[in-house]
Amino acid sequence: MNELWERALESLRGRLSAENFDTWLAPVRCEGLEGDAVVLRIPNRFYADWITNHYNDLLLDALAEVWLDATDSPSRLRFEIDEALQAPPKRVELETPARPRARPAVRRDPTPVRFTDLNPKYSFDNFVVGPSNQLAHAACVAVGDAPGKRYNPLFIYGGVGLGKTHLMNAMGHTILRDKPDAVILYLSAERFTNEFIWSLQNHRIDEFRRRYREQCDVLLMDDIQFLAGRDQTQEEFFHTFNALYHSDRQIVVTSDVYPQQIVEMEERLISRFQSGMVADIQPPELDTRIAILKKKAEAEKIHLTDDVALFIAQHVKSNVRELEGTLLRIAVKAELLGRGIDLDLAKESLRASLPTNEQALTVEDVQRAVCTYFNIKLGDLKSKRRHRAVSYPRQVAMYLCRQRLGTSYPELGERFGGKDHTTVMSAVRKIDGLVEAEDEQTQRALEAVGRKLGL
Numbered sequence: 001m002n003e004l005w006e007r008a009l010e011s012l013r014g015r016l017s018a019e020n021f022d023t024w025l026a027p028v029r030c031e032g033l034e035g036d037a038v039v040l041r042i043p044n045r046f047y048a049d050w051i052t053n054h055y056n057d058l059l060l061d062a063l064a065e066v067w068l069d070a071t072d073s074p075s076r077l078r079f080e081i082d083e084a085l086q087a088p089p090k091r092v093e094l095e096t097p098a099r100p101r102a103r104p105a106v107r108r109d110p111t112p113v114r115f116t117d118l119n120p121k122y123s124f125d126n127f128v129v130g131p132s133n134q135l136a137h138a139a140c141v142a143v144g145d146a147p148g149k150r151y152n153p154l155f156i157y158g159g160v161g162l163g164k165t166h167l168m169n170a171m172g173h174t175i176l177r178d179k180p181d182a183v184i185l186y187l188s189a190e191r192f193t194n195e196f197i198w199s200l201q202n203h204r205i206d207e208f209r210r211r212y213r214e215q216c217d218v219l220l221m222d223d224i225q226f227l228a229g230r231d232q233t234q235e236e237f238f239h240t241f242n243a244l245y246h247s248d249r250q251i252v253v254t255s256d257v258y259p260q261q262i263v264e265m266e267e268r269l270i271s272r273f274q275s276g277m278v279a280d281i282q283p284p285e286l287d288t289r290i291a292i293l294k295k296k297a298e299a300e301k302i303h304l305t306d307d308v309a310l311f312i313a314q315h316v317k318s319n320v321r322e323l324e325g326t327l328l329r330i331a332v333k334a335e336l337l338g339r340g341i342d343l344d345l346a347k348e349s350l351r352a353s354l355p356t357n358e359q360a361l362t363v364e365d366v367q368r369a370v371c372t373y374f375n376i377k378l379g380d381l382k383s384k385r386r387h388r389a390v391s392y393p394r395q396v397a398m399y400l401c402r403q404r405l406g407t408s409y410p411e412l413g414e415r416f417g418g419k420d421h422t423t424v425m426s427a428v429r430k431i432d433g434l435v436e437a438e439d440e441q442t443q444r445a446l447e448a449v450g451r452k453l454g455l
């Protein structure tokens with residue numbers, strides 16, 4: 001039975017997002033069969049509802065597929081709660097980097113390990129500290145050593161791909177190492193929102209509140225800017241925050257902008273965030289970028305010479321994820337070609353990844369060209385003003401940056417005065433709609449600005 005369960009799970013792995021799979025299915029253990037029901041052990045009540053509502057048919061179908069005689073495959077799921085179960089495959093990886101493919105179906109380890117969503121890849125050991133992230137790093141180390149004490153709440157902000165999620169996870173691991181029983185809830189604000197809405201709809205709100213307000217020792221909430229404009233979830237988070245805060249439990253929040261720049265965020269939440277420690281992460285300086293490349297190369301066993309490291313670091317500046325991605329891309333290429341990584345290969349690879357004729361163009365170039373065309377000020381373009389005389393050019397500029405430069409939504413949000421990525425997305429969608437409708441004003445504007453920029 002366990003083997004069949006494992007096979008069914010494997011077939012589902014590719015069909016769900018990794019996050020959903022790891023969150024909801026990986027911790028589940030199969031107990032066996034009882035009549036026509038498969039008995040599943042789960043960490044808490046929440047899982048039973050979630051799995052029933054989201055994955056019931058999917059799981060039964062997957063089991064039927066691997067069943068020897070499909071006509072008598074199980075037709076129901078039955079759940080048993082086992083709080084000691086909290087067996088995280090992800091934490092197992094912490095000790096053994098290679099992902100264990102077959103998970104033991106029954107956990108025999110006498111010391112229960114709590115389920116956690118922390119990512120084992122991220123630790124303080126593999127985080128490179130430099131002037132750009134020193135403060136945030138120090139604050140996270142301090143919180144990791146003494147959660148709920150000095151820096152509560154801790155608010156970390158910084159652009160995309162600069163290490164916020166990394167630091168947050170590293171902090172979680174440190175706390176767990178000292179206090180293996182601590183209940184650390186690490187999740188994105190998006191997941192908090194989804195769980196909250198689902199709990200409301202399914203009359204499980206009491207359970208939801210117990211989970212986040214009472215049963216949680218440390219709350220690590222990633223990407224809080226997602227709550228922008230979501231009044232009801234903000235309200236819920238506010239009360240969660242207070243409950244934890246007043247019983248000295250640690251709260252850590254990350255955001256892609258400074259607290260006050262989160263658009264459509266309740267003032268009282270912002271002031272809560274500011275009441276603790278606020279630490280920023282800036283894009284790393286050249287030396288830090290080189291150090292990051294070297295650390296990554298070491299971890300991936302890539303032979304990286306100083307001149308190549310310098311070259312890459314000089315050309316990829318604003319995002320550590322891209323920095324690492326570039327290194328890996330070059331390494332893969334070298335392996336395919338059966339040659340070492342030298343400066344020539346690095347140059348070739350980087351040239352290929354930059355769009356040719358647009359490579360010199362920046363977001364700022366587009367913004368200026370749009371301002372000139374519409375005769376408005378750059379400050380207005382980046383402001384929060386919603387008057388059409390300003391908002392329309394802003395949308396056009398966002399659209400052009402996205403289409404022609406391929407800039408990411410979060411980065412665009414930031415470059416246009418700290419707006420949420422969803423704002424940028426809807427702007428791009430809107431102009432896209434106008435283009436499709438062959439709106440004359442929009443066509444004229446895009447053509448003129450494009451010509452000016454040589455696009």
Ligand code: ADP
Pocket residue numbers: 122126127128129133158159160161162163164165166167292320321324
């Ligand atoms: P964010 O959450 O701020 O968008 P992440 O924490 O996801 O960024 O970081 C993106 C990638 O860059 C991750 O793979 C992370 O390990 C790596 N990274 C970021 N900063 C550093 C650093 N200072 N040292 C080592 N790796 C880093």
Ligand code: MG
Pocket residue numbers: 164165166222223
């Ligand atoms: Mg992140």
